[in-house]
Amino acid sequence: MTSFKIYIGEEIRRFSLANPSYETFLQKLCANIPSFHAELKTMYEDSDKEKVVFSCEVEFQEMLCHLRSIQNKGELFVVRIWIQDSNVPYFKDGTQQVVRLYTTGKDAIIEQLEDTRPIQERITSSIARLFPNGVILPYHVPSFLSEVIAVKANGPADAEIDVTVDHLARALNHEALRLMDSQDECDLTKSKLLLESLSILTPEDPNVYYNLACAESLLKNAQSSIEQLQTAFKYGYNNLQHMYEDKDLCFLRVHSQFQEFVQNVLGQDNKPTSPPTSTEDKNVVEQTNPGEPAVEQPQTSEVKVEEPEKVAIPEVVAEQPKTQVQEPAKWGDEIEVLRGMGFQLENSVFIDLLDHHKGDVGSAVQGLI
Numbered sequence: 017m018t019s020f021k022i023y024i025g026e027e028i029r030r031f032s033l034a035n036p037s038y039e040t041f042l043q044k045l046c047a048n049i050p051s052f053h054a055e056l057k058t059m060y061e062d063s064d065k066e067k068v069v070f071s072c073e074v075e076f077q078e079m080l081c082h083l084r085s086i087q088n089k090g091e092l093f094v095v096r097i098w099i100q101d102s103n104v105p106y107f108k109d110g111t112q113q114v115v116r117l118y119t120t121g122k123d124a125i126i127e128q129l130e131d132t133r134p135i136q137e138r139i140t141s142s143i144a145r146l147f148p149n150g151v152i153l154p155y156h157v158p159s160f161l162s163e164v165i166a167v168k169a170n171g172p173a174d175a176e177i178d179v180t181v182d183h184l185a186r187a188l189n190h191e192a193l194r195l196m197d198s199q200d201e202c203d204l205t206k207s208k209l210l211l212e213s214l215s216i217l218t219p220e221d222p223n224v225y226y227n228l229a230c231a232e233s234l235l236k237n238a239q240s241s242i243e244q245l246q247t248a249f250k251y252g253y254n255n256l257q258h259m260y261e262d263k264d265l266c267f268l269r270v271h272s273q274f275q276e277f278v279q280n281v282l283g284q285d286n287k288p289t290s291p292p293t294s295t296e297d298k299n300v301v302e303q304t305n306p307g308e309p310a311v312e313q314p315q316t317s318e319v320k321v322e323e324p325e326k327v328a329i330p331e332v333v334a335e336q337p338k339t340q341v342q343e344p345a346k347w348g349d350e351i352e353v354l355r356g357m358g359f360q361l362e363n364s365v366f367i368d369l370l371d372h373h374k375g376d377v378g379s380a381v382q383g384l385i
Contacts, residue, residue, distance in 0.1 A: 018080070024049060024099040038076035039159060045099075046148065052099065053148065054156040055106045059098045067098060073159060107175070108151050139179060142188075142216040145209065152177070160191040188214040189224075196231055196264065204234050222253035230264035238271045249281060256281070350375055 018036050022029040022045070031044050045052045059067040060079050063086045070079050083095055143165075144150045146158055154167045154175040164187045166178045192210035195203040208231040215224045229244035245259075256278060259265060268274050347370040351363060361369075373379040 019094045020044075021094055021096045022049070022099065023097065024052065036076075036080070037159075038070075038073040041076065042156075049099075053106070053108055054153055055102065055108060057100045057102045059100070061096060061098075071155065107153050107155075108149065138216050138219075139181065139184075142184070142213045143179070145213050145216075161187055163187075185214060185217050188217070192227065192231075196227070196234065201235065204231060207231050208235065220251050222248045222251040225251065226253050229268070230262065233265050233268040236267055238268055238273060241265070241268045242273045242277055245277060347371075347375060350380070 017032050017034050019030065019032045020036075020041070022031075027049075029048050031048055033040055033044060042054055046054075057069055058071065059069050060083065062068050062082060068079070070076050080095070087093065140152075144152050146161075147153050147156070154177050157165045157167065157177075161184070164180050164183045168176045168178070170176060188210050192207045192214065195207035195210070198204060198207075208228065211224060211228045211231055215221075215228065218224055225244045225248035229241045229248060232238075232241035232244055245253075259278075260269070265274075347367055350370050351366045369380050370376075
């Protein structure tokens with residue numbers, strides 16, 4: 017456990033963190049000091065009694081390592097931090113906009129779309145929700161997006177950020193599902209936030225709404241969970257069997273709304289068999305349709321991201337029964353355009369996507385990003 021003593025103006029605050037990181041440190045500061053924001057200058061005192069500024073995870077860990085080396089034979093008890101105003105314009109007080117949207121390749125996206133504003137707004141809105149008060153702070157990008165967002169400084173209060181859009185959806189999905197495996201309510205709330213951001217990027221992906229239903233169930237929000245399931249089925253999700261075996265929906269399945277929802281999906285004449293009633297995880301789940309054999313669920317220690325229903329990022333086509341794969345010659349020119357933009361997917365995926373959008377490359381690109 018590391019204890020922090022914070023000096024800010026005339027005030028002194030204390031708190032402790034187990035296995036602290038720069039992000040958890042900033043979160044604790046925001047929770048304990050109402051006037052604090054991430055763009056204030058944070059400093060520590062080194063062995064020469066000089067104030068050293070730190071503003072990222074690497075510098076934060078270097079600080080801890082240095083202070084351990086000079087305190088109590090390597091064991092760290094108290095870290096003293098000074099917080100000061102930087103006396104520069106803050107990004108939190110400014111305005112932000114997407115200046116340009118471009119891709120590499122022989123067919124630029126800007127030439128394929130008549131109006132790029134909807135995509136620009138979706139990208140900005142999705143990212144901004146991850147920052148305090150919905151304002152992007154270029155120098156305080158969450159660590160899980162460090163390989164997705166690159167910052168270029170143009171001046172003291174002027175910066176550009178480059179976003180790898182196809183990787184953005186995957187990063188949001190991966191982090192959301194990682195946090196969903198936690199028992200901590202704070203982590204589950206963050207997972208929900210990330211999935212909501214992902215739904216802005218991929219507004220017609222049924223798997224995103226299914227995962228949101230799981231997050232709401234883990235947070236014990238039955239009505240919200242049902243609403244997310246309704247949206248998932250609206251966009252094509254149809255795996256009732258998985259809903260009955262998914263441990264993340266245990267809380268929801270004991271509510272009458274769940275059975276009512278399933279009956280509305282199947283119709284009154286085709287009611288599903290009741291799910292397991294034990295609170296323990298089941299290896300065998302109930303039948304989805306009468307007369308079909310029960311499906312065995314193998315034991316696994318894999319994280320949620322590996323589950324088939326939760327990996328389809330950047331999936332854009334509603335989940336539906338598989339049909340015979342079209343010949344690659346179909347949509348050949350359109351597929352070449354998409355590959356020229358940098359999208360690297362199997363031909364069958366491109367074909368399904370273009371079938372879904374009736375060959376409209378612009379709509380297909382919007383769905384992919």
